[in-house]
């Protein structure tokens with residue numbers, strides 16, 4: 308059997324230019340580099356060019372209606388690549404069309420999705436962290452968008468990554484799936500939740516499954532199957548399979564609308580898109596990957 312293809316958002320060809328970021332002169336020179344290009348974003352969503360992100364010469368973006376400073380994403384074959392935010396109040400530049408990030412992830416080549424994850428997460432982090440969390444003063448942007456600092460109390464702020472456990476609970480030939488009220492009608496997926504401070508991955512899994520479905524699991528059976536950056540806004544999805552030691556379900560109605568056990572055959576028909584009643588999340592979702600691994 309062929310190995311499963313990489314998940315969306317998981318591969319990026321960029322060199323993140325760590326050695327240049329602390330050198331203000333080198334950063335200024337990069338902006339004048341002949342090969343410098345920029346990706347264009349509006350409200351965190353990208354402009355596309357077919358299966359690629361739209362790249363415009365960086366010098367061209369100086370005449371566009373931009374907000375905030377450009378973010379240096381890294382070097383692409385030695386050429387600097389930036390993310391530029393367009394002003395939502397202004398008309399789009401000619402030839403530019405914006406696609407929402409989820410749709411973009413489904414149509415872009417895999418390496419482009421990794422660049423998109425990095426760019427969108429940095430843009431969102433900047434939007435949500437304009438003030439110092441320690442003293443409330445507006446922060447300054449440093450290192451071409453990779454860091455912020457407070458001019459009042461000198462606290463440094465770095466982009467957040469929020470770990471989320473997403474787990475397929477299994478018992479013999481059955482797995483547990485749930486659905487949330489806002490989801491599309493037929494869709495079911497694996498249970499998931501944010502990790503809490505002071506928790507191991509295994510402890511977070513066991514807690515989430517107990518809270519949401521009232522099922523006890525064997526922490527020693529926890530197996531990480533895949534992980535995935537998820538730029539809504541900046542999560543890291545940690546995909547696991549874990550064995551249940553009880554099967555009776557008690558749903559937390561604040562979290563789930565329904566939860567039930569599905570047989571492996573049912574999951575196979577859902578993956579094939581032939582189940583008469585139920586669907587699974589799209590191919591870009593790590594939940595689907597967990598089910599592909601288990602069903603195989």
Ligand SMILES: [Zn+2]
Pocket residue numbers: 439440441442443444457458459460461462
């Ligand atoms: Zn401060």
